Every structure is written in C-alpha cells, then in structure tokens.
Amino acid sequence: MTTTALITGASRGIGRELVKQLAARGVTVLAAGRDAALLASLRAETGCLIQAGDLRDPATVLALYAAAKAALGEIDWLVNNAGFNNRKAPLAETGLDEFEAQYAVNLRAPYLLCREAMRDLTRRRTGHIVNVISTCALHANETMGVYSAMKWGLRGLTGVLVKEARPYGVKVTAVYPGGVNTAFRAQSRPDYLRPDSVATAIVNVLFAPADLVVHELTFRPLAECNF
Numbered sequence: 001m002t003t004t005a006l007i008t009g010a011s012r013g014i015g016r017e018l019v020k021q022l023a024a025r026g027v028t029v030l031a032a033g034r035d036a037a038l039l040a041s042l043r044a045e046t047g048c049l050i051q052a053g054d055l056r057d058p059a060t061v062l063a064l065y066a067a068a069k070a071a072l073g074e075i076d077w078l079v080n081n082a083g084f085n086n087r088k089a090p091l092a093e094t095g096l097d098e099f100e101a102q103y104a105v106n107l108r109a110p111y112l113l114c115r116e117a118m119r120d121l122t123r124r125r126t127g128h129i130v131n132v133i134s135t136c137a138l139h140a141n142e143t144m145g146v147y148s149a150m151k152w153g154l155r156g157l158t159g160v161l162v163k164e165a166r167p168y169g170v171k172v173t174a175v176y177p178g179g180v181n182t183a184f185r186a187q188s189r190p191d192y193l194r195p196d197s198v199a200t201a202i203v204n205v206l207f208a209p210a211d212l213v214v215h216e217l218t219f220r221p222l223a224e225c226n227f
C-alpha cells in the first residue's frame, strides 16, 4: 500500500516543492491550491492528483477533504501549508476584511481539515498531520498583528492536537519556518530559505522512524536569529 497525502498551498512555494519531493519518494499526493494552471503543470511534472479551490469558503474546504478522500482512498498524511499575509501594517491601520480573510485561510481552513483528518486517523490509528505555522507564532512582531493572531491560533490548536492524537498513534507536528524566499512577499529575499529546503525538512519529519514523532520543528535562514 502506498502512502497518500493531502497538501494544501501546493500550487507554488513550499507546498509545490513538497509535492515534488513526496512524489519522488513514491507518495500518492493530492495537491490543492487556487491556481488551476499551476496545479496542472505540477500534475504534469509529478503525476500528482490536483484539486483547485478557494479555502476562504468553508464548504470548499470540506469538499476538498471529501474529494481527496475519494481520490486517495484514505488520507495518511495531511499537510496544512496554505497561508498568506497580505501586508505589514500597524494593527490600528488594519481592516476587518483582512482579518476575516486571514482567519478563513490561515486558521479556519486548517481547523476544518484537521478535524476531518482526526476523525479518520484516530479510527485508523495511524497517520500524520503537519501544520506549517511560522516563527511569527513564537514571537510578537510589530506590523504582523493579524497574521500573528492566526498563526498563534494555529500553534495552540496544533499543540492540543499533539496530545489528542497521541493515544491513537497519530503523529502531529507544528512547523515553524523563519523567512522563506517565495511569492509569499512581493520582494525577492535570496538571503531567506529556499522553499525546497523547507520541503526537505518537512519530508524528513514525515519519513521519521515509526517510534519517533517531531512535535515542533523550528528553523531559520542563517540571515535570521530571533531566538
């Protein structure tokens, strides 16, 4: 039986590199994102399955899980990677629309997918959930209030899941990357981590020995030291 995985935010950046590396290791992956053309090119490159949809809509999130389950049979690994921060701004200058969009994608969507996956994985007594958070959830950074609120929320949710999943033999990992050079921000940051390096770190967590679970994984580019 091959291992199966649902990866969100797979059209570009960290998620795209993760799909490539998992497919190369024989994992059957369903890659999710919004950009159908980018997903189609990833399918052509790796043979992965794809599903396009906007995670701002909770019905679309649940439909994604159902479609992934139907396509994969069972979902062994869930990687909640999709996320965004539209801009940096002092809290006083942010709007409710930004808050609600970030809440929907960065917190509510992973909550829903974790909930669905936990129902299946605890029944099957196997599997692994990886939530891609950010070192933003380890510190308080000015001008990152809305993004931080969601990522701190996801950190809390992931910590609870670590404990709730453990009795069932289900692994849960919180990943805290520092800066990564992707389309996440408008300007290129060659001094930041390469997305394929981040993907390699996540792949190593997923392929860790059966008796070993990585609860938290924090890493940064050499350019950063926010210890």
Ligand SMILES: NC(=O)c1ccc[n+]([C@@H]2O[C@H](COP(=O)([O-])OP(=O)(O)OC[C@H]3O[C@@H](n4cnc5c(N)ncnc54)[C@H](OP(=O)(O)O)[C@@H]3O)[C@@H](O)[C@H]2O)c1
Residues within 6 Å of the ligand: 008, 009, 010, 011, 012, 013, 014, 015, 032, 033, 034, 035, 036, 038, 053, 054, 055, 056, 081, 082, 083, 084, 085, 105, 132, 133, 134, 135, 176, 177, 178, 179, 180, 181, 182, 183, 184, 185, 195
């Ligand atoms: N880059 C960094 O410095 C950094 C640092 C720490 C943590 N992270 C986290 O790492 C994760 C991946 O980020 P990245 O750097 O790889 O960013 P990226 O290159 O911008 O990729 C973001 C991915 O999320 C998807 N996404 C965004 N909004 C979506 C929506 N409404 N519905 C469905 N999919 C949506 C995008 O899909 P489409 O493009 O198809 O819309 C894309 O595949 C995020 O959770 C981010 O918060 C990033």
